[in-house]
Structures are given as structure tokens and as C-alpha cells.
Amino acid sequence: MTPDRRRAALDDVLVATRDLWHPQPFRERRPGWLEEYPGLAGAVAALTDDEVAGLEDDREASLALVARIRPEVGGIASLVELPSFAGKILQDRGQRWAWEIPGRKRCQIEAFAGAAGGAGKPVLDWCGGKGHLGRLLALNWAVPVTTLEIDAELCAVGGALARRAGALQDFVVADALTAAGVPAPGHHAVALHACGHLHRRLVREGAAQGASRLDVAPCCYHLGMPERYEPLASGVRLELTRDDARLAVTESVTAVARERRQSGREMAWKLAFVAWRESVGSSGYRNFKPVPSPWMRAGFAEFIAVLCRREGLPTPGPADALRYEAIGWQRRDEVLRLSVVRHAFRRALEVWLVLDLAVFLAAKGYEVALGTFCPRRLTPRNLMLSAEIA
Numbered sequence: 001m002t003p004d005r006r007r008a009a010l011d012d013v014l015v016a017t018r019d020l021w022h023p024q025p026f027r028e029r030r031p032g033w034l035e036e037y038p039g040l041a042g043a044v045a046a047l048t049d050d051e052v053a054g055l056e057d058d059r060e061a062s063l064a065l066v067a068r069i070r071p072e073v074g075g076i077a078s079l080v081e082l083p084s085f086a087g088k089i090l091q092d093r094g095q096r097w098a099w100e101i102p103g104r105k106r107c108q109i110e111a112f113a114g115a116a117g118g119a120g121k122p123v124l125d126w127c128g129g130k131g132h133l134g135r136l137l138a139l140n141w142a143v144p145v146t147t148l149e150i151d152a153e154l155c156a157v158g159g160a161l162a163r164r165a166g167a168l169q170d171f172v173v174a175d176a177l178t179a180a181g182v183p184a185p186g187h188h189a190v191a192l193h194a195c196g197h198l199h200r201r202l203v204r205e206g207a208a209q210g211a212s213r214l215d216v217a218p219c220c221y222h223l224g225m226p227e228r229y230e231p232l233a234s235g236v237r238l239e240l241t242r243d244d245a246r247l248a249v250t251e252s253v254t255a256v257a258r259e260r261r262q263s264g265r266e267m268a269w270k271l272a273f274v275a276w277r278e279s280v281g282s283s284g285y286r287n288f289k290p291v292p293s294p295w296m297r298a299g300f301a302e303f304i305a306v307l308c309r310r311e312g313l314p315t316p317g318p319a320d321a322l323r324y325e326a327i328g329w330q331r332r333d334e335v336l337r338l339s340v341v342r343h344a345f346r347r348a349l350e351v352w353l354v355l356d357l358a359v360f361l362a363a364k365g366y367e368v369a370l371g372t373f374c375p376r377r378l379t380p381r382n383l384m385l386s387a388e389i390a
């Protein structure tokens, strides 16, 4: 299916189902669909913790659950099914090239390099951190690589690693949002996990400058985004808020059990605070600033006391603290279950966002392909957009 047809089909289904994925159960106690679909409400309320965790990991099963009451959702599974670009086996560089790279990151980099494939052109490694990807490409593709990165310290470390490995790689300390003349015409730009505004600028500038090829694995679509997403390509009806775009990246397949427990407790305690805030007269959900992680290490009574002080609210006494902590855990159970419905749409939103880049580049004369560069267990941000000037 061509990118624009896939995008049009996803656009239709996401516009039609907005009532299911837009409301945020953390903020909105009773999303509108609960009244409209009591069968679905009952089905998610009856899920056990293990079933909720299973559905979080099983995109097709969660879509099938929602499709029972909204058959159009059934079509999403095939629209988000993309080819694997799992590519060439790279020449084995031994351990030396990968000094300092944590195991999972190394696997992502090797998978990206294998999927991208060299074009024989000088490479620009966009927002490259210590330039691990660039270093591997310089060694494997035997082309000069420039790593552009805003953090001078990362560049210094990366420069030393490149020299040690004998890679033809240099570093430019620059802000990718304002750097001029990059990528240079005819060059091959790669970007592994460059956040929203950073990968969007690469796509725009790459086309404007005449890059010969772009290989982009995007992440954190919501970063650097205005309150409403501004599509690069025209022809869509869907309007996405920043929170909708954030939904696309909320999966955590790489979280270990301890991290899951911690995030469950954090959610319960924050919901307890929200309930307490409502009880002392503040109606309607309001955002609050991030909670510093050391606050989560003490007991609940201390947590809510310090948060209430910061937010200018009265502090609950010991009996209320106990009661509201229990309310928080109960609300957390509800939110996790209601979120199963919303989370079923995460990949569809992500694919829609990447297709926006793909359709934009196709309109600029590139041959584009969208696929995955590694299995989801290595990173849920495993989409890769490859575009080559036709």
C-alpha cells in the first residue's frame, strides 16, 4: 500500500474513533464512551491485573477487544503492520567499536545500520550523541561521517572513541534546530531516535537542501510540538494535540518489573493527591508540575504533605492520608483498565505521524519506504522511514 493511501485510511479510522482514544482517564474520570458502550466498560472493568498487562503488550488483542463494539477498529491491525527492514548482517567489528555502549543500545544501533544500508555518500549523523551509530557506519560503509550534536561533552567523548577505532568521523557541536546548510546536498542523513522537532527539521531541511537519502527512526513525537500538531504534508483531517502525540510513545516494553511497580505507585499516589485536591475544593483536573523522584521514596503521608505544601493546599491529617492513599490505588486500578481502550490506538497514531513525514518526502520527489528496523522488544520506537531521491 502506498504511504498516502495508508495515511488516508488511518486518518479516516482515527477521526472516526477519536472519542475512544482522545480522553485521558488519568484526567477524566469517566470518558464519554463509558455511557455509550456499557459492554466495553464492563469488559475492561472485569480485567485482572495480569490481563491488563497482557493487553498492554498485545496490540492485536487490544484492538480486537475494542473492535467488538466498533468494527472499524478491526482494520487498524493491517494498517499498522509494516515490513521488517531487518537488513544485511554487518561485518563483525568485534567488541572494540562498541566500547561504552550498553547492550540494548548496541543492538539497536547495529539493527539500524543493517536496515539503512549504505548509499556510498558522505553521512550526516543527526543528533548523534557520542556518535556510536556514526562510528559504526564510518567503519562499515567506509564513508566519511559527520556527527552533529548540541552537547560538546558528548562530542568530545565521541571524538576520542572515533580516533581509537580509526573511524573517519568528525563532530560538529551545533543546534540541529538552527544549523544552516545541513544536510549538505547529496549527502546521506541518518537519525536514530531524534526527538519530535529534531527529526521533523531534518526531514524538512533534508528535502530543502537536496539530501540524497534519509534514514530516520523517530521518537518522542510530542517534543517541540505546538499545542496542535502541524502536519508537514497536506490532505489529512485528523487534529492531534500534543498529549495525543505523547500517547504514541507511552509503551514501555523495556520496563523491568521493579520499574513497573514504581510507576504503578507513582500513578496511585498522584491520583490520591488529585482526589484530595478535589476534596478541598478544587474542581476539574489541572496539571501539576512533575514530582521530583526523591519525593516518591518516602511514605505516602510525607509525599502528599510535601506536594500539598508546593501546591498551596492544606495537608491531610493521618486518617485522611490513609483514606486518600486507598482512594489513589483504587483510582489507579480504574485508570489502568480504562486505558486499555486508549492504548489500543498508540501504534496507529505513531504510524500516522511517521506517514506524515513519508508523504511529505514523497511529494518532494523521494522514493519512500516505511518499516521496522528491529524487533519491538529491543525498542518500541522501531519504525524507520527511508527516503531516497528518485
Ligand SMILES: C[S@@+](CC[C@H](N)C(=O)[O-])C[C@H]1O[C@@H](n2cnc3c(N)ncnc32)[C@H](O)[C@@H]1O
Pocket (backbone or CB within 6 Å): 126, 127, 128, 129, 130, 132, 133, 148, 149, 150, 151, 154, 174, 175, 176, 177, 191, 192, 193, 194, 195, 198
Ligand atoms: C535520544 S538521543 C539519541 C542519540 C543517538 N542518535 C543515539 O541513538 O544514540 C538524542 C540526542 O539529541 C541531542 N540533541 C538534543 N537537542 C539537540 C539539538 N537541538 N541539536 C542537536 N542535538 C540535540 C541530545 O543531546 C542527544 O544526544
